[in-house]
Amino acid sequence: MDNHQQNPESINTASHSRNNNVRIILGSTSTLAGQSYLAYLKDTLTLHFAGISKLLFVPYARPGGISHATYTESAARFFATLNIEVENLGATSDPLQAVSRAEAIFTGGGNTFLLVKTLHELGLMTAIRERVLQGVPYLGTSAGANIGGLTMGTTNDMPIVYPPSFNTMGLVPFNINPHFISGRLSADHMGETRETRIQEFLTQNKMPVVGLPEGSWIQVNGAIITLEGTKAATIFKKDGQPYELTPGSRLLLQ
């Protein structure tokens, strides 16, 4: 087994011992085409973060163009409409301490390699995982959703930096492919389809993969994991054909 796979036993133990008040949303994307940031999740997030006054925002996936501060501002503008204040984890003097006192956590998208490298180097991959399993509500979109899986091995991103490990939080007992889209996007282009890439992942790894299309998300409430949103997800397993799962269905993957 490759060294970027976590031990399945420890993962299953973690998911079985999951606190009943664990609440997680892992969204394929932050933004739908033609909509504003997080708009498609607004009703869901109103419930998800009910009673929360302050959210800790994890901006590390953003590789440039806009600063962590500017990135945090776009999250803050959305959460202001829910009367939730947003704190930039990248601006805290002690990120581990900030995580330990967080009421709620949101990891935004960008480049998964950069996000995972930074989280491991700062000791935050474990710290955020533990806090979420204690019941702190979590939201991750795109790269922030991918790290809810067992490893980052099904990201679509370019390997712009070298992380010390591909292991991620294992909040769910499978891997996630965000922005999942089926088939060949350009008829005369020879690059692999998303399905081929995920099938190639399964030649080297054992865990199931959820191909999560934009508009849908994975929701964890205690021991119950469901697919939510508007589009069917595609489930890939090492043995057997991929199949579609309709929103509203439980995800019973080990």
Next chain:
Amino acid sequence: MDNHQQNPESINTASHSRNNNVRIILGSTSTLAGQSYLAYLKDTLTLHFAGISKLLFVPYARPGGISHATYTESAARFFATLNIEVENLGATSDPLQAVSRAEAIFTGGGNTFLLVKTLHELGLMTAIRERVLQGVPYLGTSAGANIGGLTMGTTNDMPIVYPPSFNTMGLVPFNINPHFISGRLSADHMGETRETRIQEFLTQNKMPVVGLPEGSWIQVNGAIITLEGTKAATIFKKDGQPYELTPGSRLLLQ
């Protein structure tokens, strides 16, 4: 500087000391849409491998579906038309020794993470590099072209395994993005464009990147590096706007 970047000084030394009979072809793809394997390169390869009777094929990028032996057969079928025998490196009892006696080397495409992991683990990244710099003609397509660059950091592939390093052969003093294609491939999909991904790479790395479209290739003859084929490449640098380079032009990137 990240630990997956080679020292620029050592790279420049390597390229400056390049043997005058070094001959390298780095192709964006093995196959053009609607054509057979390597057909678009046949005339070029007839010259490139003139006088060669046996080619060593590096099949490690292929993650499954077809075996290394079957993969080698498809290369062998093509090279039989040039009267060149093909040996499967994956079937040799001593791969390092096989490289040391190779008359010519061809690395096929597939998954770059798997290829780079295997080459590093077997000590072949350095061995093949040294052999090519001694004047053994090299062909790489797709993943096999990407590893001709300084690092694999501009691959499009999914990180299905964890390589011990992202460093590659540095046969040319820049990075390569194979299967380069410009713009948004699906109007309502929010995944990043190829340009955005490469620009994100340049926020974390210093080397130039050649966005190499299908149908074009990089050719090295001694100290001269040129773009060849039918389509312009896009050159990305850390500072300045990307620009197009016409086939037939020299690549003067440091």
